[in-house]
Amino acid sequence: MTAVAVVSPSVAALRARFGSAILRDRVICGDTVVWVAAESAHDILAWLRDDPEQRFDYLTDVTAVEYRDGELPLEVVYQLRSLSRRADLRVKVELDKASPLEVDSVCDLWSGANWVEREVYDMFGITFRNHPDLRRILMWETYAEGHPLRKDFPLRGHFSRSEQTRQALAAKPESHYSIEELAIAGSHGELSADMQERLARGERGEVD
Amino acid sequence: MGLIVPDAEPAVAEVSGESPNWVTARLSDLVNWGRTRSLWPMPFGTACCAIEFMATAAGRYDISRFGMERQGFSPRQADVLICAGRLPFKLAPVIRRVWDQMPQPKWSISMGACASSGGIFDNYAMVQGIDTIIPVDVYVPGCPPRPEGLLYGIFMLQKKIRGESLSDGQLRLERPLGPDGLFRAPAVIDEISEPFGNSVQQTRSS
Numbered sequence: 001m002t003a004v005a006v007v008s009p010s011v012a013a014l015r016a017r018f019g020s021a022i023l024r025d026r027v028i029c030g031d032t033v034v035w036v037a038a039e040s041a042h043d044i045l046a047w048l049r050d051d052p053e054q055r056f057d058y059l060t061d062v063t064a065v066e067y068r069d070g071e072l073p074l075e076v077v078y079q080l081r082s083l084s085r086r087a088d089l090r091v092k093v094e095l096d097k098a099s100p101l102e103v104d105s106v107c108d109l110w111s112g113a114n115w116v117e118r119e120v121y122d123m124f125g126i127t128f129r130n131h132p133d134l135r136r137i138l139m140w141e142t143y144a145e146g147h148p149l150r151k152d153f154p155l156r157g158h159f160s161r162s163e164q165t166r167q168a169l170a171a172k173p174e175s176h177y178s179i180e181e182l183a184i185a186g187s188h189g190e191l192s193a194d195m196q197e198r199l200a201r202g203e204r205g206e207v208d
Numbered sequence: 209m210g211l212i213v214p215d216a217e218p219a220v221a222e223v224s225g226e227s228p229n230w231v232t233a234r235l236s237d238l239v240n241w242g243r244t245r246s247l248w249p250m251p252f253g254t255a256c257c258a259i260e261f262m263a264t265a266a267g268r269y270d271i272s273r274f275g276m277e278r279q280g281f282s283p284r285q286a287d288v289l290i291c292a293g294r295l296p297f298k299l300a301p302v303i304r305r306v307w308d309q310m311p312q313p314k315w316s317i318s319m320g321a322c323a324s325s326g327g328i329f330d331n332y333a334m335v336q337g338i339d340t341i342i343p344v345d346v347y348v349p350g351c352p353p354r355p356e357g358l359l360y361g362i363f364m365l366q367k368k369i370r371g372e373s374l375s376d377g378q379l380r381l382e383r384p385l386g387p388d389g390l391f392r393a394p395a396v397i398d399e400i401s402e403p404f405g406n407s408v409q410q411t412r413s414s
Contacts, residue, residue, distance in 0.1 A: 171298075
């Protein structure tokens, strides 16, 4: 059976609605991919979620790509799914390496974007504007070597093994829980008095 | 329950004549005999080795036959730390904390290639052998080791414990992190983190 290259009807609707902000589209392995302008990405994604014809109500994933060819821009990839229409759409935003790697967060559209955008930030160093809690999520928060999935990041990291070990052992895991993590239901009553007081003040600080 | 004195009551003497209910031994042997048969494990399972550890603990292989009945997920009631699986740098302070919380006497088993040497994960995220973080008594090879392998490692540890002496104060010394925040000298960590074989010639991707 050969895959039929059928462009998702969402592309025509997007072009009609956003015009030149839709840069190009392509069908890859039967999936429609749409490249959109970075400055319009948030509006486009919001429209894709809310338009009654589109109803992309589920954000499957947010990730990023850096190509081996250093001239090519980084891509932020949004994989959308319409649960009600059983349709998929992949939206890509290109970020030129010469300019700041910034794109608007879609946490306000899909709450599930929170952690995946943190992962993209952690691994690629892409900043998501208006993200409620943009911290590292896989590496520890004081990790100082950079963003590991970038092509200019050495496989074994920048530092020597002893330096990596020293920094890892110096990281105090308890110091870096967010208010939300600390306030997970049930644990609050078991926290020490000073921690409860800090939580009440809305402060994250060193714990010893 | 006490020694039989020679001029005891006849009834007692008669019983003791059949089978004397006393024994002589070195205190070290007695204590080590007890310790080898009541090694309570603290499983620190992070990867597929933990699956093999579970198989070892379950009915077919059943490590409780060897006195490891109690699976304590509390370091304060454990004797032997079994690191089963790869250890990322993010978990390095955690295993160090767990090890520091375990009371003496305590031992540790590094289960599998990753815990022992970093294994195939010679990358930015992985500790290249937990012996850069905590002392290790027995290394179990394998990827992952079969339950027989882990059991053999436990027998090795029991053998090691049988050879210990109570008068050797060095054995029970805590070995905390040094003033530089490291368990071993930086040069030693760098050296034992070096990859083997062809990987030595591997260029750092850049």
